[in-house]
Amino acid sequence: xxxxxxxxxxxxxxDLAARVDEALAVQAVAFGLGADEVAxxxxxxxxxxxxxxxxxxxxxTADGRLAGxxxxxxxxxxxxxxxxxxxxxxxxxNDGWLNDAFVITELHVHPHHQNHGIGRTLITTLTDGxxxxxxxxxxxxxxxxxxxxxxxxxxxxLARQVHFPSAPRPYAVMGAPLPLRRRPW
Numbered sequence: 001x002x003x004x005x006x007x008x009x010x011x012x013x014x015d016l017a018a019r020v021d022e023a024l025a026v027q028a029v030a031f032g033l034g035a036d037e038v039a040x041x042x043x044x045x046x047x048x049x050x051x052x053x054x055x056x057x058x059x060x061t062a063d064g065r066l067a068g069x070x071x072x073x074x075x076x077x078x079x080x081x082x083x084x085x086x087x088x089x090x091x092x093x094n095d096g097w098l099n100d101a102f103v104i105t106e107l108h109v110h111p112h113h114q115n116h117g118i119g120r121t122l123i124t125t126l127t128d129g130x131x132x133x134x135x136x137x138x139x140x141x142x143x144x145x146x147x148x149x150x151x152x153x154x155x156x157x158l159a160r161q162v163h164f165p166s167a168p169r170p171y172a173v174m175g176a177p178l179p180l181r182r183r184p185w
Contacts, residue, residue: 009067009113011121014058016071017049023058023069023108030068030108048073048105057126059109059118068109070122074132075101085138085173088159097158097175102130104137107146119149124180134177138162141172150174154181 016023024038024045033041048054048071056071075082075098082098089095104126109119127135139147141160155174162171 008062009059009116009118011057011059011118011125014056014066014069014071016056016058016069017046019058019066020045022066026066026068026110027106027108029110030114045071045106051076051079055126055129057122059113059122061113066110067113068107068118068122070104070107070119070126072102072104072126072130072135072137074130075099075103075136081105081138084164085159085162088162089173092159094158094173094175097134097136097173100132101134101136101175102127102132102178104135107137114145119146120153120183123149123153124182127178127180130178132178134175135180136173136175138164138171138173141170147172147174150176152181152183 020042024042027033028038051073054071054073056069058066059068061067077086077098081103086095086098089097104123107119107123137150139150154176156176157172158175159173162173164171
């Protein structure tokens with residue numbers, strides 16, 4: 001069921017495999033990716049969408065353009081991401097977070113549409129449909145608007161200075177109980 005965020009953007013189910021190039025164009029602008037990185041991520045997204053339980057939502061403008069997207073899936077300790085973050089989580093006694101967790105794999109909003117609640121609505125709507133009792137994600141380990149959003153939703157740092165192969169900057173792994181915290185109105 002689509003959720004209007006404002007007069008210009010609606011949140012609803014997204015066939016990410018069919019719209020992967022449009023979604024990655026949003027990610028490229030929002031995250032500063034070059035063409036080579038987009039090509040690599042295209043294959044990753046398509047592989048992820050084949051995993052059981054993978055789901056995606058899009059933020060669509062009135063004229064049908066994608067303003068943002070989120071996707072995730074139930075965590076599997078055998079997946080690459082989990083194998084990379086597990087030693088960092090274990091070192092802090094937090095590796096249990098990898099069990100029964102819904103992973104937010106990507107969340108990106110085009111810069112022209114940021115600061116309007118779109119990212120918040122995307123992630124809360126996606127996780128509201130999760131069967132798992134918790135959510136985990138990774139974000140660049142810096143004081144950023146994205147990390148501020150995650151903290152406001154109830155995510156806490158589980159591990160910092162996590163190094164992914166080929167990633168130039170370290171990441172933080174964050175976790176939150178579900179449902180995510182809502183803003184007091």
